[in-house]
Amino acid sequence: MAKTNTIFVCSECGATSPRWLGRCPSCGKFNTMAEEPVAPPSHTGAAKGTAPAAPRALPLSRVEYRTYERTPSGISEFDNVIGGGIVKGSLVLLGGDPGIGKSTLLTQIAANLSQNHRVLYFSAEESCSQVKLRTERLGLSSDNLLLINETCIDGLDAELDGVEFCVIDSIQAVYTDDMSSSAGSVGQVRECASRLMRLAKSRGITFFIIGHVTKEGALAGPKVLEHIMDTVLYFEGENQENYRILRSVKNRFGNVSEVGVFEMTDRGIIPVTDYSGIFLSESRGEEPGAIVTPARTGNRCMNVEVQTLISKTSFGQPRRMPLGVDYNKLVLLLAVLEKRCGVNLGGFDVYVNVMGGIKLGEPASDLAVCAALASSFFDKPIDKFTAAFGEVGLTGEVRAVSYAEKRVAECVKMGFKKVLVPAKNMKSMTKYMDKIDIVPVLYVNTMIKSLFKQQ
Ligand SMILES: Nc1ncnc2c1ncn2[C@@H]1O[C@H](COP(=O)(O)OP(=O)(O)OP(=O)(O)O)[C@@H](O)[C@H]1O
Numbered sequence: 210m211a212k213t214n215t216i217f218v219c220s221e222c223g224a225t226s227p228r229w230l231g232r233c234p235s236c237g238k239f240n241t242m243a244e245e246p247v248a249p250p251s252h253t254g255a256a257k258g259t260a261p262a263a264p265r266a267l268p269l270s271r272v273e274y275r276t277y278e279r280t281p282s283g284i285s286e287f288d289n290v291i292g293g294g295i296v297k298g299s300l301v302l303l304g305g306d307p308g309i310g311k312s313t314l315l316t317q318i319a320a321n322l323s324q325n326h327r328v329l330y331f332s333a334e335e336s337c338s339q340v341k342l343r344t345e346r347l348g349l350s351s352d353n354l355l356l357i358n359e360t361c362i363d364g365l366d367a368e369l370d371g372v373e374f375c376v377i378d379s380i381q382a383v384y385t386d387d388m389s390s391s392a393g394s395v396g397q398v399r400e401c402a403s404r405l406m407r408l409a410k411s412r413g414i415t416f417f418i419i420g421h422v423t424k425e426g427a428l429a430g431p432k433v434l435e436h437i438m439d440t441v442l443y444f445e446g447e448n449q450e451n452y453r454i455l456r457s458v459k460n461r462f463g464n465v466s467e468v469g470v471f472e473m474t475d476r477g478i479i480p481v482t483d484y485s486g487i488f489l490s491e492s493r494g495e496e497p498g499a500i501v502t503p504a505r506t507g508n509r510c511m512n513v514e515v516q517t518l519i520s521k522t523s524f525g526q527p528r529r530m531p532l533g534v535d536y537n538k539l540v541l542l543l544a545v546l547e548k549r550c551g552v553n554l555g556g557f558d559v560y561v562n563v564m565g566g567i568k569l570g571e572p573a574s575d576l577a578v579c580a581a582l583a584s585s586f587f588d589k590p591i592d593k594f595t596a597a598f599g600e601v602g603l604t605g606e607v608r609a610v611s612y613a614e615k616r617v618a619e620c621v622k623m624g625f626k627k628v629l630v631p632a633k634n635m636k637s638m639t640k641y642m643d644k645i646d647i648v649p650v651l652y653v654n655t656m657i658k659s660l661f662k663q664q
């Protein structure tokens with residue numbers, strides 16, 4: 210294919226330059242200039258000197274409503290996360306650490322889909338025999354699943370006849386001849402992704418695209434990659450542990466708070482539908498510093514254990530190390546504990562960990578973090594069948610949270626005996642009164658008193 214002209218565009222500020230520069234002269238950022246092809250002249254719209262084209266914009270009432278056709282992927286947890294099935298013609302990006310199981314998950318989905326549809330697996334990272342080996346290990350086979358080992362996506366168009374679903378493994382490994390930069394560079398990733406988008410929208414093909422993540426955990430490549438996609442999913446988990454969590458961070462066709470839990474086995478990735486108990490430790494309740502909180506994930510709730518550890522600071526500055534809880538939120542809660550509850554952790558290093566690699570992003574987990582920290586401070590364990598949830602304000606008051614009923618229902622289901630809830634949520638709790646001991650909490654310090662001082 211003939212080479213087209215290229216320019217270098219700053220991925221931060223959009224400044225252009227005819228040649229590569231280490232530092233953008235406009236915004237001063239380093240290493241942000243990425244090569245891009247010069248856009249061909251537009252063919253739409255009226256040419257100079259001809260009559261203007263008729264306007265095509267329609268009033269809202271005359272726009273025809275189109276329902277999205279959804280296809281089940283054969284893995285219920287995956288369908289849940291993407292909003293109830295795969296939408297035809299959409300672009301789904303799956304990011305995750307190396308070796309977490311991205312290719313395995315999408316091979317399974319491709320094989321499931323190929324029972325009724327034609328599916329192409331475009332593997333730029335592994336040879337066809339490697340992919341076949343995996344499908345055999347997972348016990349999958351289908352003649353409708355086509356494999357190709359290729360890195361240049363210029364020829365992809367010709368392979369897509371009759372194909373309804375296509376997996377690209379991975380976007381960082383493919384390249385187009387239109388650009389001279391190497392595969393994985395910002396320009397290549399952006400150009401390949403826009404090409405896939407055009408194919409998806411013009412031919413109604415659904416693309417599952419695998420993306421690598423950087424050391425910081427963000428998707429490698431330009432931010433525009435995530436803008437182009439309809440759905441962006443992250444596959445997370447500790448490599449040593451078998452549980453994997455699928456999280457949606459962007460979804461044009463559904464809720465983004467839904468989470469899917471999977472187990473990595475030698476037979477592939479198996480969805481875990483009954484995950485009650487898997488985010489709780491065996492020795493819960495024996496040692497100080499841990500409590501369970503019912504966390505909301507989309508439309509469901511799951512009980513997750515929050516663990517804390519404090520140790521005397523050896524060097525000047527005390528360390529705060531939260532895993533699964535936001536750093537700033539932890540600092541804020543420590544300030545509330547110190548000022549409003551007399552739990553002074555200023556001279557201690559504080560470590561917080563949420564079991565199973567779960568991320569507690571919602572304010573409803575504040576109260577559990579405070580209770581766990583206080584338990585560490587007083588060196589008194591909290592009963593293993595006690596849970597807590599509620600948002601903590603700077604004044605030390607405990608605010609009402611959403612989904613309170615569902616959270617309590619989850620605690621009842623799992624046989625918990627006591628749950629500390631925001632006093633302002635008590636109205637909706639009447640039907641659970643006889644099933645579990647519900648303790649209303651108005652201020653954090655009253656909760657701490659009831660948990661530790663009167664034991
Ligand atoms: N023979 C096997 N038996 C059991 N588990 C295996 C076997 N081969 C691979 N695995 C599991 O599959 C994981 C690799 O999965 P996969 O190749 O899907 O990951 P990936 O996210 O696509 O990785 P990459 O980023 O390298 O492409 C390994 O970490 C391992 O846990």
Ligand SMILES: [Mg+2]
Nearest residue numbers: 311312334378
């Ligand atoms: Mg892979």
